[in-house]
Amino acid sequence: MTKKLFTKKYSLHFNLQNFLRRKQVVVNSILLFTLAFYLTSLPITFANQPATKIPNVQFAPNPEKLIEKGEQLYQSGNFSQAVIVLQAAVRTYKLQKDNIYQAAALSNLALVYQQLGLLQEAENAINTSLNLLGWDVKDQKLKVNHQNSEPLEVLAQTFDIQAGLQLSVGQSEVSLTTSQRAEKLWQQLGNGDRVTYSRINQAQALRVSGFYRRALDTLQAVNKQLQTQPDSPMKVAGLRSLGNALQLAGDFEQSQQVLQQSINIAQNLKLPQDISIGEFSLGNTKRAAGDFASAIAHYQKAAEVAPTPFTKIQAQINQLSLLLETEKTADAKVLVPIIRSQLANLPLNHSSLYASIHFARTIKNLGGNQDIAQILAKTVQQAQTLGDRQAESYALGSLGEVYEQTQQWNEAQKLTQKALLIAQEIDASDIAYLWQWQLGRLLRAKGDITAAIAFYDAAVATLQSLRSDLVAVNRDVQFNFRDRVEPIYRQSVELLLQEKGENKPDLDKARKRIETLQLAELDNFFREACLNNQFxxxxxxxxxxxxxxxxxxxxxxxxxxxxxxxxxxxxxxxxxxxxxxxxxxxxxxxxxxxxxxxxxxxxxxxxxxxxxxxxxxxxxxxxxxxxxxxxxxxxxxxxxxxxxxxxxxxxxxxxxxxxxxxxxxxxxFTPQPLTKTNFNALAGGLSEIPKNEKFAPLPNVKNELNKIQKLGVRTTTLLNDQFISTILEKTINEQPYRIVHLATHGKFSSKATETFILAYDKRIYVGELDTLLKSRSEKRSEPVELLVLSACETASGDNRATLGLAGVAIKAGARSTLASLWNINDDSTAFFISEFYSQLTTGKTTKSEALRQAQIKMLKSDNYSRPAQWAPYVLVGNWL
Structure with a gap:
């Protein structure tokens, strides 16, 4: 079970204005939960007015008034007082024996508990609500037949809330089932808007579970539905939720389009809160896409138009962190006192705690450790007051990091140990690994190498247990992989190689540790755990x-x-x-x-x-x-x-x-040599470049493909307008091709969304390549032995671009992949390919030796002897 930090984001809609009309449809009695999205930064709280002091409401006779007051308190971020009011409403409905409205009040109460970090209390409230509505929590079925729609509407929305709660604690598969259950009820009730929201919830649960393609397909279908709906606040929230989910899925371009549409509609409808939240989400997408200047501008806009303190301060903190990340220190220093003054006026709740922690961690590199320590120490006390143990752990560990920076090792160690103990008690693995790492650093600084290694080992083990969650959910880690994950592995290996004594250093453990890093890098590249095959x-x-x-x-x-x-x-x-x-x-x-x-x-x-x-x-x-x-x-x-x-x-x-x-x-993959008997190839390529692409022509591609055939390889050729994605997918299923040779432009990048192979009709991105090439496995048991990409290149200026090459090699499911690290002129490629296949078709050499002989032939020639011409070709995978 994992709990996300700095990352919960809830899109909520309230429609309680007519609640006092006692027999109105009960849909209005619930704080409409749409979806828990895991983005960077803090939880968003939608505040419309300041906190109000609550009188003694233990025996208040009018529960509708209590629900209305609870909504106001929730919107203002005063969750502690909202709990008191909603508990009173629950008691009053119970005395009135009004099960439906008591269930609705309990669902509202669950949302407030969730914002306070009281997840067990939230779960209990949800289960009580479901029981009141006739749902058997144990057998997961409805025990009664309701005669009207009111209880079913409350039940459907309670399922939506429950799905979000389940997702927030790492139960993605259970959350998916719950969202599907909600969708069926909404369909039965004929509520298309809520069907759409339930499907967005499902897409997120699919994404977290690692079902990348299914999640994207669901989101595309949702987008089509939203485009047909009239403009409304519900459509604004739906598009924003969709844009956030697309950003998580790595589809930044479409995420930007959808979020901008949401903002435009919000502007037309004059919804300042939705404009602010939309600008914030768009800033997150621009940031994830690497467009930092635009991201800062959107954060500024979000803060400018924000009608509530929480949305404003959240946008400002994200802006501050990005200013520091891009080394705009002067601008950052101007923003610091503005944020600090606003933090002091926020009501005490789960969101304000994390705002303080995030602010303190953001400014730690600006100096002023004493001030930062004071902020965090106060936050620890506030978290204890609220009973928010997750926030307490994060604040304690962050305070320990401040002491680490000032080399106060013993105090830092005590604070970090306490933070780790709390994280482990509440099963918050996604912060526990940070404190395990921190203890490893502290013990290393104190010279206790053996104990330091033990904590590094624990941190790596925790990261492994979180493998899917880290890449699919925890955007804080996703954003900072190089700062928050990679150093753990490298520092760990460095310690392992320092060990002295019998059978030390443990070389096998060291090399496996660095391999675990490489797998984590690939997971981070794909945003999903990708290496699950048998090797x-x-x-x-x-x-x-x-x-x-x-x-x-x-x-x-x-x-x-x-x-x-x-x-x-x-x-x-x-x-x-x-x-x-x-x-x-x-x-x-x-x-x-x-x-x-x-x-x-x-x-x-x-x-x-x-x-x-x-x-x-x-x-x-x-x-x-x-x-x-x-x-x-x-x-x-x-x-x-x-x-x-x-x-x-x-x-x-x-x-x-x-x-x-x-x-x-x-x-x-189980290595197996190519033999002449299984030499058959599917060869595709482009000598003509599609009009919408700016790549240079490849006039020698036809000659290249013809030479392969002349060397005795049985070949099916798809050239130019025949080399389109649909024909490629269809053809690859027709025969057990052992070689797939693609003579076309392509790019390997450190981002999966920019790693592709060019077909005549479209760019085939690495995620689609997986689906396209592996579709043959449904009809063909034989793997592709060799994938050749003869005109692709790594993205210039991208120091991690070869992650894309490794990613293509893995996603294609081929035993071996031959590709080039940079672009080579067309005629030298044709020469190399001819020599490579000439060596390979003798049947007396390995793929790696065939590559070697082809490169030596070029090296010894008059025309291709420079390293720029013969060196770029690399063989990834099986060398036999």
Missing amino acids: VVLDRVVDQDNPHTAIFYPIILENQLAVILKLPNKPLIYKNNVVSRQQVEQVVMQLRKDIVQPEKTKKVKELSEQLYNWLIQPIADELKTSGVNTLVFIPDGLLRNIPMAVLYDGKEYLIEKYALALSPGLQL
């Missing part, structure tokens, strides 16, 4: 079947470049160079920049030789005496951006000595 461990492949293959694990750490080498049937070998991460990355980035410029061959050799001396030279003797002829690299960090083939020993390139391949991790 074979590389060590077993090498030890049992490939005695001439070595596995190479370079690891970039803060103050060293570590190398772990696996030779067949031998213990792991560890070498390291004392060189800083900045030095390594500087050399790699310069090499990547220079290698594509043909006139810089001399400079490329100098940089390549430096990398060779760091990576290969320390274990060159072991490699030579082992008799291996193939190196499989599992490259780390920026090392993925350069081909290992180009490493230079002063006389020869590495490709001249060894066949080379890359692997995304320590495991791969």
Whole structure:
């Protein structure tokens, strides 16, 4: 069970003006819950007026007045007083034996409990409400047949509220079932608006559960429904909810369009609160898309038009954090006192606690640790007053981090241990890992390496248990993967390699730890846990079947470049160079920049030789005496951006000595060599570029595809207007193609939404590639042995773009993927492809050796000898 931090966002609508009309449809008696969305920052509370002091209402005779007052208090953020009022309403309805309105009041009460972080109380209120309405909570069925629509409407809305509560505590599959139950009731009642909301709830639950494609399909259908509805406040909220969900799904372009439509309608209807919230959501989408200037502008707009203090301060805090992230420190310092003064006037509730914590954590790098400590210490006391243990844990841990910064290790450790204990008691794993990591850092600073490793191990284990939630739900982690997740793994490996004693350091644990990071990076790339297939461990492949293959694990750490080498049937070998991460990355980035410029061959050799001396030279003797002829690299960090083939020993390139391949991790699809008997290929490509695209023509594609066929590969060819997504999907199901060769433009990016392959009718994005290529598995049991992408390239200026290449390799479900790291001219590609298939069709060589021979042929030629021309090709996955 997980609880989200800084991330709950509720879109609520109230329609209680006519509540005093006693027999009006009961739909008006519930605070209409639409959906819990997990975005960055704080919970939104919709406040229309300031908090009001409540008289003694224990025996108030008019429960309708109490509900009205409870709504006002809820809107103003005064949740503690709202609880008192709504509890009184529940008691009064109970005395009146009015089960329907008592159930409605309990559902309202559950919403308030949820905002206070009292999740067990919220669940109890929901269950009591359901029982009053005749729903059997244990058997999950309706025990009575209601004769009119009133109880069914309350029941449907209670299900909507329950679904949001279940989603907020990590029960995504249960939440999906509850939302589906609500949808059926709304359909029965003929309420199309509420059907739409229930479907949006379902899409979010699907997304959290990892059903990415189903979630997107549901959202697309919802969008069509919303477009047919007349403009109304409900449509505004529905579009906003849809835009938020699309942002979570990574579809930033459509998210922006839908959110802007929501804002436009809100402006026409003169709904300032909805305008403000829409601008805030649009700022979040722009931020996620990397358009920081626009995001700041939207946050400013949200704050300017906000009619309530909570929405205003939330937008300002997000603006502040982004100003600091983009190093606009002067602008940030102007905003700090404005936010600080407003925080003091907020009513005490779950939202105001997190506003204070988020503000304190945001300004921690501006200095003023004493002020920050005072804010957090006060927040701890307020959280204890409210009984909000989750907020108490977060405030305590954040205060411990302040003491860590001032090197007050003992005090920091006490606070962090207390924060961790609370997080574990309430099963808040998504903050527990932060405190485990923090304790690891503190113990490391105190010199207790063994204890520090234990806490790092615990943090990694917690992250693993949260794998799906982190990528699909927790936007705070999603936004800050490089700051809040990646360092845990790297610091952990650094500690493991420092261990002394018998059988230390534990090299196997160290390399598995860095692999776990690489899997987490891919999960973060796809926004879903993506590697769930059955794989074979590389060590077993090498030890049992490939005695001439070595596995190479370079690891970039803060103050060293570590190398772990696996030779067949031998213990792991560890070498390291004392060189800083900045030095390594500087050399790699310069090499990547220079290698594509043909006139810089001399400079490329100098940089390549430096990398060779760091990576290969320390274990060159072991490699030579082992008799291996193939190196499989599992490259780390920026090392993925350069081909290992180009490493230079002063006389020869590495490709001249060894066949080379890359692997995304320590495991791969069961390796199997290609044989002449299963040489059949589906070849597609574009020599003509669609009019709406700006890529350069590829005139040699037709020649490239013809050469493959002439070399004896049985080929089905889809060229130009035949190379469209629907024909590709249909054709791939017709035969058990073992090779899929795509000669077309494409881009590998660090964002899944910008990683695609170009077809004649559209861009096929990496998520669709998964669906398209794996659709064959429904009819064909044979996997694709080799996927060739002969004209794709990594996005320029994107240091993590090769995540896209690894992502395509995994999503395609192919045993091996051959691709290029940068764009090469059309004729050299045709030459390379011809040589590669010529080697492959002999049936006497591995895919990695075929690649090696083709590259050497280019290297030795007069026309293609520069690294820019022969080096970009890499083989990912099975090298046999």
